[in-house]
Amino acid sequence: MLKGTTLRLLALYTCAVLLGLASAWLWVTRVGMSGVDAGQWRVNLLAGSTRADAYTRARIAIFALLALDRRETLYYTTDRDDDDATLRAECTYSVALRPPAARWWSITAYAADGFLFPDKAHRYSVSGENAQVDADGRARFLIAPQSSPAGVDARIATSGTGGMRLTLRLYQPDDSLQRAPQTLDPPRIKKDGRCVS
Amino acid sequence: MNAWRHFLTAIGVLLVTHALTVWALPRVIMWRVMTVASAETSVAGTFLPPPTDHTARRIVMPSPDLLYATCSFSLRDGPVRVSFDGHYPRYWSIALYADNSDNFFVTGDRNATDQPRQWLVSTANQAASAVDRVAERRITAPSDRVFLLMRLLVNDDPTVLADAERARHSLRCTRTAES
Numbered sequence: 116m117l118k119g120t121t122l123r124l125l126a127l128y129t130c131a132v133l134l135g136l137a138s139a140w141l142w143v144t145r146v147g148m149s150g151v152d153a154g155q156w157r158v159n160l161l162a163g164s165t166r167a168d169a170y171t172r173a174r175i176a177i178f179a180l181l182a183l184d185r186r187e188t189l190y191y192t193t194d195r196d197d198d199d200a201t202l203r204a205e206c207t208y209s210v211a212l213r214p215p216a217a218r219w220w221s222i223t224a225y226a227a228d229g230f231l232f233p234d235k236a237h238r239y240s241v242s243g244e245n246a247q248v249d250a251d252g253r254a255r256f257l258i259a260p261q262s263s264p265a266g267v268d269a270r271i272a273t274s275g276t277g278g279m280r281l282t283l284r285l286y287q288p289d290d291s292l293q294r295a296p297q298t299l300d301p302p303r304i305k306k307d308g309r310c311v312s
Numbered sequence: 313m314n315a316w317r318h319f320l321t322a323i324g325v326l327l328v329t330h331a332l333t334v335w336a337l338p339r340v341i342m343w344r345v346m347t348v349a350s351a352e353t354s355v356a357g358t359f360l361p362p363p364t365d366h367t368a369r370r371i372v373m374p375s376p377d378l379l380y381a382t383c384s385f386s387l388r389d390g391p392v393r394v395s396f397d398g399h400y401p402r403y404w405s406i407a408l409y410a411d412n413s414d415n416f417f418v419t420g421d422r423n424a425t426d427q428p429r430q431w432l433v434s435t436a437n438q439a440a441s442a443v444d445r446v447a448e449r450r451i452t453a454p455s456d457r458v459f460l461l462m463r464l465l466v467n468d469d470p471t472v473l474a475d476a477e478r479a480r481h482s483l484r485c486t487r488t489a490e491s
Contacts, residue, residue, distance in 0.1 A: 136329055
């Protein structure tokens with residue numbers, strides 16, 4: 116039978132291990148990704164880089180595994196609209212952006228779990244290939260729940276409820292943007308109408 | 313005095329556990345990805361997943377605008393030759409990742425225009441030996457296990473999809489004869 120002192124020591128070291136595990140997990144998953152901001156959008160310049168620190172590497176592995184180095188691709192992400200409110204899958208948003216200085220760009224919506232929203236019509240993203248640019252040089256489109264009235268016209272269809280994250284991918288960004296990613300004219304995200312319940 | 317010693321040791325255990333967890337997370341995730349990919353590879357050493365849609369739930373944040381091909385290989389038994397003979401007129405890239413998830417090499421249609429496109433992937437020790445006899449670029453991997461991800465830009469046009477399919481089928485990840 117273990118003595119009381121041994122049991123107390125066992126409990127102490129078990130707690131230390133559990134706290135070490137929990138603090139690492141919370142630090143990696145709850146503390147926001149560091150990076151450079153352009154409006155509500157943030158880009159981590161060490162994503163995929165061999166120079167990434169341990170925390171960045173762990174966060175990238177969980178939230179954006181197999182990211183490319185910044186020289187090949189810049190990944191801007193946001194989970195907030197222009198009014199600083201959290202993006203919600205059950206709400207409609209209008210997005211407007213000036214096509215960024217890159218060989219190719221796309222905006223994709225992801226559910227809170229990091230995966231695409233189910234949509235039989237495969238309306239997952241808008242890219243430089245299929246975006247229609249207005250006379251003022253901006254591409255405009257709706258992100259809306261499939262079940263909402265706006266869902267018919269949406270270029271990106273969401274479903275369910277909960278948080279949502281948008282990723283703007285810039286493949287082979289121009290040198291100027293690589294050097295100063297904060298100079299990106301950030302895509303505008305405005306909540307449009309009411310959310311479905 | 314003894315209690316203080318145990319308390320300080322416990323703090324040390326906490327810190328070490330924290331650091332080890334942060335260090336291990338990307339390696340464990342990559343190990344899982346590479347192990348699953350290895351089990352599904354073809355004779356050419358590649359895995360060609362279906363076009364990305366909402367059912368793609370293996371790796372977070374998949375791009376629906378890209379068609380992928382992957383290779384997962386170990387360099388313990390010798391270097392691996394990667395070749396891609398396909399012609400694809402749109403964006404494509406081949407990226408190599410170490411077992412800690414670092415992207416240590418990337419090439420694509422802009423800087424790999426000459427045919428045939430061949431790369432020899434080896435460890436630092438293997439790179440010192442004369443394993444390659446043909447003209448090809450040699451890439452030194454920072455880890456024994458390597459994951460290759462090829463990306464091809466596609467859209468809904470069936471012709472584009474067919475071109476991309478043909479192109480990714482020409483990807484090869486094969487052990488060199490010298491190993």
